[in-house]
Amino acid sequence: MQLARVVGTVVSTVKEPRMRELKLQVLRLLDENGRATGAYQVAVDAVGAGQGDVVLFAGGSSARQTGLTDGKPTDATIMAIVDSWDVHGKVVWSAAAETPS
Amino acid sequence: MQLARVVGTVVSTVKEPRMRELKLQVLRLLDENGRATGAYQVAVDAVGAGQGDVVLFAGGSSARQTGLTDGKPTDATIMAIVDSWDVHGKVVWSAAAETPS
Amino acid sequence: MQLARVVGTVVSTVKEPRMRELKLQVLRLLDENGRATGAYQVAVDAVGAGQGDVVLFAGGSSARQTGLTDGKPTDATIMAIVDSWDVHGKVVWSAAAETPS
């Protein structure tokens, strides 16, 4: 899986019938340090992620292994919202640190 | 999924029997800002996209999860025509803005 | 799918039993303008393509969706011989124009 941030939404009226009702989100991929890599994905959201959330998505046939996406023509699905991650014992990024409460 | 623009068509008389009757379209891949990346795909069209349309396509085994492409040797299928997309709340591209009516 | 030209053949005596009788061809990948990209694939030929032909091939599990390759360990299969393709209404390449008759 790769880390990414939800930055937008794709609107489509004409789509494959199996894709109806599925929200299509624009993801900016992040590297292990939390920086944007320049790559993006349009992904189906299986977990209710919102604009600005950092998420994990799965690609390929694994994108269809959720209750929402089974048998549907998606090759990228958000399957987790990330709270934080650490590298070598130090927190690289955390949602708590980013969002002032 | 990746964003792309339909720019052409591939003509083939000799093809795998399962591919008969399927239209093969040339797609130029777009980045999240709507600019051509330099990459392309030849894709089967499952939604009736036309020349110049901006579309989403799915790759790998997900390209076979449509009524049209089930069990067929395609690894790229157009599964949505894009009306618009936004990033950080601003519309990056919209079909309405591009086509004068 | 990607466009490619058949440029050679791989000879193998010791191979997985399921691969017996399958011809292995060397493909040079082409970009949308018909120029070699520098990448190659070794592919199984499901349509009787010959040396010099421009073809389409499918990768991944889609390479197994032909009568010839079902259940076999190939990840690249030629599934169409290309007659021509166009971009923005102009023919980019055609077999007829290339081969003097």
Place this chain on the structure above:
Amino acid sequence: MQLARVVGTVVSTVKEPRMRELKLQVLRLLDENGRATGAYQVAVDAVGAGQGDVVLFAGGSSARQTGLTDGKPTDATIMAIVDSWDVHGKVVWSAAAETPS
């Protein structure tokens, strides 16, 4: 499969139900000489690897071919802890040499 080192962990409270109880680890990919390539993966761990371990992971649908990950939306799974590897008869890397006992 690719070689990688376990360097961290991803924490996620909201995730696809099928991913519950699965530990998500941050992997730094290694080249054949044992050097970091700059790429990373977030992978499910099927073998009990720990921080600092060098491992092999499988991607795509192969990531689901373990007892732990069957039918789950992971596209990267650690399926072996590496003791050592050699190239041209010389040991490139070994766990024994790295960890003073």
Place this chain on the structure above:
Amino acid sequence: MQLARVVGTVVSTVKEPRMRELKLQVLRLLDENGRATGAYQVAVDAVGAGQGDVVLFAGGSSARQTGLTDGKPTDATIMAIVDSWDVHGKVVWSAAAETPS
């Protein structure tokens, strides 16, 4: 499929039970001219290839379409030992020319 040379072996004591008894080989990928590309794969060997052999391997789900690897978490499997290949009618590489007899 891609061409590669067997250059080494990975030793692993702790691995997914389904991977037991499978030999893991280090492959250096070759381009169509027989030169190393700098990329590598760790692959399961389904055909008894030895150190120094030039082989073909299949990736993704196709790596599981052999009697040895069915249902196992490998995403790269050697499915042929290469005797030779030619491009534009000239032999690029042959095992016979490389190994003095």
